[in-house]
Amino acid sequence: MTHPDHDLYALAQEVEAMFPGRRVVVSAFPHRAVEVDFGSPLGPRVRCLIHDSRMHMSLDWGQEEQAEAVRARLPIQLEDPFRLGPGQRPGGDACIIEVAYPRDALPADHRLRNDVQALVMLAELLQD
Numbered sequence: 001m002t003h004p005d006h007d008l009y010a011l012a013q014e015v016e017a018m019f020p021g022r023r024v025v026v027s028a029f030p031h032r033a034v035e036v037d038f039g040s041p042l043g044p045r046v047r048c049l050i051h052d053s054r055m056h057m058s059l060d061w062g063q064e065e066q067a068e069a070v071r072a073r074l075p076i077q078l079e080d081p082f083r084l085g086p087g088q089r090p091g092g093d094a095c096i097i098e099v100a101y102p103r104d105a106l107p108a109d110h111r112l113r114n115d116v117q118a119l120v121m122l123a124e125l126l127q128d
Helices: 008-018 064-073 109-127
Strands: 023-027 032-037 045-050 054-061 083-088 094-102
Touching: 008 023, 008 032, 008 045, 008 109, 045 109, 054 064, 054 083, 054 109, 064 083, 064 094, 094 109
Parallel strands: none
Antiparallel strands: 023 032, 032 045, 045 054, 054 094, 083 094
């Protein structure tokens, strides 16, 4: 996984390489982000948002009511740095699980890859 100091498109290419067949979307507005699309407007999305001071990864769901039901089904206990999401976000999606790292204290590349892979695998399990 490319650290946020590197090009946003390089991050997208690495995410695409990790998940062949998944659509990966890059956006620069309103936030610099890479999104793994699962093909459903009401279903899961995994996002890697790059802010000035931090990198934020999340598993989001279409609507808060659906997100609450998905959160209730989670068969896991979260450990730091993961935490249950805060709920509805501006723009409509609701966060299920999130992790954030200060840009000046990012973990090693393999840890970032593992975090993205964990969120995508969880999204695939919960989508069924």
